[in-house]
Every structure is written in C-alpha cells, then in structure tokens.
Amino acid sequence: MLSKRIIPCLDVKNKKVTKGVKFQNNVELGDPVEMAVAYSDGGCDELVFYDITASAERRPIDIEMVQEVAKVVHIPFAVGGGIETLEDMYRVLLAGAEKVSVNSLAVKNPEIIAEGAKVFGSQCIVLGMDPVRTDDPRFPSGYEITIRGFRERTGIDALEWAKRAEDLGVGEIVVNSVDADGTRDGFELDLTSMISTSVHIPVVASGGAGTPQHLVDVFSAGQADAAIIASMIHTGEYTIKQIKDELVQAGVAIRKKW
Amino acid sequence: MIAIVDYKAGNLTSVRLALEHIGASCEITDNPARIVSAERVIFPGVGAAAEAMRNLREMSLLDTLREVVSKGTPFLGICLGTQVIFEFSEEDGGTDCIGLIPGTCRKFTPSDPMCKIPQMGWNTVEQTRPHPLFEGIEDASEFYFVHSYYPAPSDSSYIVGETDYADVKFASAVGKGNLFATQFHPERSGRIGLKLLENFSKWDGRC
Numbered sequence: 001m002l003s004k005r006i007i008p009c010l011d012v013k014n015k016k017v018t019k020g021v022k023f024q025n026n027v028e029l030g031d032p033v034e035m036a037v038a039y040s041d042g043g044c045d046e047l048v049f050y051d052i053t054a055s056a057e058r059r060p061i062d063i064e065m066v067q068e069v070a071k072v073v074h075i076p077f078a079v080g081g082g083i084e085t086l087e088d089m090y091r092v093l094l095a096g097a098e099k100v101s102v103n104s105l106a107v108k109n110p111e112i113i114a115e116g117a118k119v120f121g122s123q124c125i126v127l128g129m130d131p132v133r134t135d136d137p138r139f140p141s142g143y144e145i146t147i148r149g150f151r152e153r154t155g156i157d158a159l160e161w162a163k164r165a166e167d168l169g170v171g172e173i174v175v176n177s178v179d180a181d182g183t184r185d186g187f188e189l190d191l192t193s194m195i196s197t198s199v200h201i202p203v204v205a206s207g208g209a210g211t212p213q214h215l216v217d218v219f220s221a222g223q224a225d226a227a228i229i230a231s232m233i234h235t236g237e238y239t240i241k242q243i244k245d246e247l248v249q250a251g252v253a254i255r256k257k258w
Numbered sequence: 259m260i261a262i263v264d265y266k267a268g269n270l271t272s273v274r275l276a277l278e279h280i281g282a283s284c285e286i287t288d289n290p291a292r293i294v295s296a297e298r299v300i301f302p303g304v305g306a307a308a309e310a311m312r313n314l315r316e317m318s319l320l321d322t323l324r325e326v327v328s329k330g331t332p333f334l335g336i337c338l339g340t341q342v343i344f345e346f347s348e349e350d351g352g353t354d355c356i357g358l359i360p361g362t363c364r365k366f367t368p369s370d371p372m373c374k375i376p377q378m379g380w381n382t383v384e385q386t387r388p389h390p391l392f393e394g395i396e397d398a399s400e401f402y403f404v405h406s407y408y409p410a411p412s413d414s415s416y417i418v419g420e421t422d423y424a425d426v427k428f429a430s431a432v433g434k435g436n437l438f439a440t441q442f443h444p445e446r447s448g449r450i451g452l453k454l455l456e457n458f459s460k461w462d463g464r465c
Contacts, residue, residue, distance in 0.1 A: 001381065001382070002377055002379050002381045002403075002423055003379055003380045003381065004379075005379050005380065045379065045380055046379075070275050071275055071278075071279070072279075074272075074275070074276050074279065074445065074448055074451065074452055075402065075447070075448045076402060093269045093271075094269065094271055095271065096272055096275055098272065098446060120269075121268060121304050121305050121306075122376075123304060123376060123378065123404045124269075124304075171378070172378065196372075197372065200375060201374055202376075202379070225374060225378070225379070255380045255400045256400075257396070257399065257400070257450075258448050258449060258450070
C-alpha cells in the first residue's frame with residue numbers, strides 16, 4: 001500500500017533555516033544541510049526547501065545549497081523560491097533536486113507549468129499555492145489565491161486554480177493555508193479535502209501542523225496524500241519517529257522503516 | 259566503472275550522487291563504446307516511452323544496450339529505463355520498446371477515483387524470490403516510486419519483487435540473468451535504496 005508522506009519544510013534565508021508565523025517574524029533554526037540529514041535519518045519521507053527571500057529579492061535560488069543537500073540526502077526533495085524560468089528549473093533539477101516548486105511565478109505565467117512539465121516531466125513540477133479564506137462571493141470555493149508570501153491577493157479562486165494547474169500538467173499540488181500557517185492549531189481540513197477530491201494528482205497539505213493528531217486528521221478527514229510539517233519538529237517538541245508511531249497506531253499507512 | 263546511460267530522459271544527478279555516496283566509480287555517458295566497455299551499466303530515466311525510444315534510436319543506443327545485456331554485463335534498469343526494456347508500452351498510444359524482457363507496460367486504471375495517478379511516494383516491495391541485489395534488504399521494505407505505467411512481464415518467472423497499487427499487484431522488480439530492473443528509484447530510496455545500489459556495484463551478474 002502506498003504510504004502517506006511526511007515532509008519537513010525548511011524555509012531558508014541567508015543559508016539558515018528559519019520559521020515564522022504567517023510568513024512573518026522569522027527566527028533562525030540551523031544549517032539546512034545538517035537539518036536535512038537529521039530529518040532524513042530520522043525517517044521523513046521527503047523534504048522541501050523554500051528559499052524564502054529569493055523571490056522578494058529578485059535573485060536566483062541558492063544552487064550551492066541544493067548541491068550540498070543532494071550530496072548527502074538520498075530521498076526525494078523539492079526546492080522552491082525564486083524560480084522564474086525554465087533555466088532556473090533546469091539548474092535546480094541538475095543540482096540534484098527531485099522536484100521544483102513554483103508558486104507566485106505560476107500565477108503570473110501559468111504557461112511555465114506546461115513548459116516545465118513538457119521539458120522535465122510532470123513529476124518534477126510542484127505547484128505551491130497559498131489560499132486565504134474569504135467570504136467574497138466572487139470565490140465559489142471560499143478561498144482566494146495569494147502570492148508573494150501572502151503580500152498580494154490575486155483575484156483567483158483556489159479550486160479553479162488547482163484544476164487549471166492539473167490541466168496544465170503539474171505533478172503535485174501543495175496547499176498551504178495562509179490562515180493556518182504557523183498557528184500549530186491543525187491543518188485546514190475542509191480546504192485540503194476539497195482540493196484533494198477535485199484533482200487526480202497528489203495533494204500535499206501544508207500549514208498548521210502542531211501535534212501528531214493533526215496529521216492523523218489531515219490524512220483521514222483531510223484526504224491528503226502527504227503533509228508538510230515544520231515547527232513541531234524544528235522546536236524539538238516531536239521527532240518524526242514519534243509522529244509516525246502515532247500515525248501507525250491510528251491505522252494510517254506510513255513508511256515504518258528507513 | 260559503472261556507466262549511467264544518458265539518453266536525454268531526465269535528471270541523472272541523483273543516480274550519480276547515490277553511487278558516489280557508496281564509493282562506486284561512475285560516469286554519465288551517451289558514448290556507445292564507453293557503455294559497452296563498462297563493468298556495469300545503469301539504464302535510468304524518467305519521462306515518456308515514445309520519446310525515450312526515439313532518443314535511443316537517434317543516438318544509436320538500442321544495439322548498444324542489447325550488446326551489453328547479451329555479453330553478460332551486470333545491468334540495472336530504473337523506472338522508465340525498466341519500462342522500455344519490455345517489448346511494448348501502452349504509453350503514447352502504444353510504443354514498441356527494446357524487448358529485452360517479454361512483456362508489456364500497462365497504464366494504471368484504478369476503480370477508486372481517489373486513487374491518484376501517478377503513484378508518487380513510498381510503497382512496499384515484496385520479494386518473490388531471493389536475488390543478490392536484495393541481499394541485506396528486508397522483505398517488504400519500502401522504496402520510492404513515481405509512475406503511471408507498470409511492468410507486466412509475460413512470464414511470471416521474471417518477477418523478483420511485487421507491489422500493490424491501483425487494484426493491481428505489479429512487478430516492481432524483474433530479473434533475467436545479468437539484467438535487473440526496478441520500477442522504483444533506488445537512488446531516491448534512502449539507506450535501503452543505497453544498499454541495493456551497493457549490491458549492484460558488487461554484483462557479478464549471476465543469480
């Protein structure tokens with residue numbers, strides 16, 4: 001049986017992993033390469049790195065870091081932030097990443113998804129989306145897509161965007177709830193399940209993980225194929241092993257040996 | 259030296275880095291002479307069958323691969339590399355493939371709409387018979403998969419490992435003499451995948 005994936009997220013700024021709440025107030029946590037090795041050895045199923053300031057600073061992603069990670073981590077990892085062109089994608093993949101994650105860029109230029117999928121394969125192209133809850137009737141799903149780390153609203157409905165991205169050839173969608181991000185109060189289950197049941201590609205839930213029970217919930221009620229965790233392991237409050245033990249107890253299919 | 263065959267089918271960096279990690283000397287190459295003279299050959303790849311076959315033909319690598327396998331060089335297929343060593347793939351409206359192992363690659367057609375295609379992630383591989391490449395790897399260990407089509411050998415004696423997904427139990431590892439091929443990615447499967455690659459780097463091609 002295919003296991004649900006647990007994916008630690010490493011937000012990288014100035015070559016250090018950081019973590020903030022709702023994309024703000026970031027604190028430094030450690031070296032990305034060391035943390036990647038520790039999590040990989042600790043039993044995570046995949047990793048994701050976001051170069052969180054690359055996009056705002058209008059500079060290319062830190063390729064050196066990607067290369068360093070690829071040398072020592074032999075599980076899949078995705079890299080996002082500052083990806084603007086096919087050339088950027090190529091550099092990240094050639095450096096050893098399994099997947100490249102696009103977000104703001106894809107909203108401004110959706111064709112990049114189709115082009116990337118055609119050149120590198122759908123399985124390499126991940127769409128990250130940052131939906132925020134809204135009562136505005138213009139958004140039938142109840143969520144509007146934001147970009148540039150919640151700084152900018154787009155006027156695009158979240159569900160409509162997910163379906164469009166699937167049609168364009170994206171291989172996987174990371175749904176990062178702006179409302180839940182960094183709160184550690186649990187994933188936004190309705191949002192995750194709405195997207196996951198509306199597309200035919202894997203959906204990764206992101207934002208809000210605080211306890212192992214939150215992961216049980218997102219894999220059952222939330223119908224996620226994978227889930228991103230950050231603070232709950234970055235702070236040392238939980239190990240991946242502890243989280244996985246609870247998921248096994250709850251009957252969730254999970255990779256038990258690594 | 260292990261030759262990693264470069265036929266423009268995806269990113270080979272992770273295969274190279276995994277081999278370097280276990281201390282195996284390797285070279286990414288599209289040079290037929292280098293491939294034929296290599297001690298071992300890895301035939302990886304991601305992407306679509308038709309384009310892979312077109313590239314192999316244009317780069318004159320089909321006979322090279324046949325020669326490598328027939329002369330007994332230990333040979334490891336990975337993912338798309340594994341799919342195109344069969345006779346035929348259902349991909350791209352039907353594609354004739356290399357035919358090193360009798361059989362077809364079929365598309366997953368799950369009855370459950372929530373069963374996502376591609377299969378992306380970790381799944382167990384049940385070892386259906388002992389093989390030198392599985393040495394030191396526990397039965398039902400999990401490996402990393404990304405694929406929408408699966409190998410279906412016409413003779414079950416070629417099956418070495420099986421995996422359940424989308425209502426089928428498919429051949430996730432096949433073996434025929436000096437040829438071993440996996441649908442999963444050992445280079446992305448952590449410690450257990452590295453163990454399989456290490457076994458391959460020492461394998462004499464006999465089983």
